[in-house]
Amino acid sequence: xxxxxxxSYSNERSQERRQIIETLKAPIIQMGKNVLGIEVTENxxxxxxxxxxxWTFKPGSEALPDIRIGFVCLSPITTEDYSxxxxxxxxxxxxxxxxxxxxxxxxSENMTKKISDSIESMPNNSFxxxxxxxxxxxxxxxxxxxxxxxxxxKQNLQTLxxxxxxxx
Amino acid sequence: xxxIEEPQYDKNLSNNNNNNNPSSSSSSxxxxxxxxxxxSYSIEKDVDYGYGKIDVIWHISLHPSLPSSKFGFIKIxxxxxxxxxxxxxxxxxxxxxxxxxxxxxxCDKVFLVADNEEMAKSISGRIEWLSSFGSIVRFDAVSTSIxxxxxxxxxxxxxxxxxxEGEKIRQEEMxxxxxxxxxxxxxxxxxxxxxxxxxxxxxxxxxxxxSRPLGQKSKEYDV
Numbered sequence: 001x002x003x004x005x006x007x008s009y010s011n012e013r014s015q016e017r018r019q020i021i022e023t024l025k026a027p028i029i030q031m032g033k034n035v036l037g038i039e040v041t042e043n044x045x046x047x048x049x050x051x052x053x054x055w056t057f058k059p060g061s062e063a064l065p066d067i068r069i070g071f072v073c074l075s076p077i078t079t080e081d082y083s084x085x086x087x088x089x090x091x092x093x094x095x096x097x098x099x100x101x102x103x104x105x106x107x108s109e110n111m112t113k114k115i116s117d118s119i120e121s122m123p124n125n126s127f128x129x130x131x132x133x134x135x136x137x138x139x140x141x142x143x144x145x146x147x148x149x150x151x152x153x154k155q156n157l158q159t160l161x162x163x164x165x166x167x168x
Numbered sequence: 169x170x171x172i173e174e175p176q177y178d179k180n181l182s183n184n185n186n187n188n189n190p191s192s193s194s195s196s197x198x199x200x201x202x203x204x205x206x207x208s209y210s211i212e213k214d215v216d217y218g219y220g221k222i223d224v225i226w227h228i229s230l231h232p233s234l235p236s237s238k239f240g241f242i243k244i245x246x247x248x249x250x251x252x253x254x255x256x257x258x259x260x261x262x263x264x265x266x267x268x269x270x271x272x273x274x275c276d277k278v279f280l281v282a283d284n285e286e287m288a289k290s291i292s293g294r295i296e297w298l299s300s301f302g303s304i305v306r307f308d309a310v311s312t313s314i315x316x317x318x319x320x321x322x323x324x325x326x327x328x329x330x331x332x333e334g335e336k337i338r339q340e341e342m343x344x345x346x347x348x349x350x351x352x353x354x355x356x357x358x359x360x361x362x363x364x365x366x367x368x369x370x371x372x373x374x375x376x377x378x379s380r381p382l383g384q385k386s387k388e389y390d391v
Contacts, residue, residue, distance in 0.1 A: 084219045123274045128271055
C-alpha cells in the first residue's frame, strides 16, 4: 500500500518536473525559430544523453562549420537538494554531444548564482576553462526587454539629444 | 624516483583477485594505496575540492622542474542497482558525472574504478565511443577505467596492434579461396570424364562451400 503511494507520489513529482521543463523550453524554442539562420532541435542526442533544446547556427557558407548552442533546463531544486553532480553530468554530456556552447536554464536567480559561482570557482590552471563554455540564465533573461536600455544605449541617446540641441 | 616493481604489483593484484562484489569496494582503494607505497608518490584520500568526492589522488612529480601531475581515482558505485549488475555496465549518467567530477577538480587524468574487469572494459569502451564523434575534448585521452583485479589496460586495442599482419593474413585467405574456386569451378567441358562419382560429389560440395559469401556457408555437409 505504502509502496503504491510512494510510486504515485514520485510519478506526480516527475510529471510536475517535466511540465516545468517544458515551460522553460517553450520560450527558447520560440526565440530560436524567430531568429533567421537558426535551426531548432528538441531533445538532441548523439548518444551521451538528451540536450533539451539545440540551436544550430548555420553561417551560410559550406566552408564554415555549424555552431551548436545547447540548452539544458533544470527543474527547481532546493538548496539542500542541489549537488555538483548535476552540473558535472550536464557539462560532460553536452561536450560529448558536440555542443559548442552550453546554456543551463534554471527557474530562479538563486540557482543561477549558485551554479555560476561553482563554475567560476574552477582553478585557473585547469586545461578546461568552463567559464568560457557554460552560461547560466533564467528564461526571463532570455526575453528581450524592449523598454529597458543598457548603459551604452542610454549614453548614445544622451549624446544624440545633446547633438540635436546644438543643431537647433 | 622509485619505479614500479613487478612482483609487488602482482602481489597487490592477487590480494584483490575475485573481489567482484560491491562489498569489496574498499579493497580497490587498498590496492591503490599499496601501489602508492612502492612508488613513493604523495597521495590524498577522500578529497573534495567542491565538485564532489575524489576517492584517491596521486600527486606525481616526475622531475623537479616539471609541474606535478594529478591522477584522480573515482570509485563508480552501482548502489544496489540490480540492472547495472545484470547488464555488467554502469549508466552513462554515472560515468559522465564521475568524469566531470575529476576534470572539474583539476585532475590531469581521471581513472574510474569499476567493480570488475568487464565493467571497466564497458566504461572505457563507452568513453572511447563517445569521444570518437569529434568532441573538443578527447575524453578517452584523459580518462580510462580500471578494476582492482585487472592486469592489462581496459581500453580497446587498435586492430593494427592486435593483428599486426592482419592485411597479409587476409590476402592469404583470399588467395586460398580463389585457388579453391578456380579448382572446383571449372567449366563442365574441362572436367575430366574420368572423375568418379565420389570425386564429382566432392567437387559439388566444395563448389557449394566456396562459392558462397562468408556468412552463408552451408553446415549440412561434413567432408
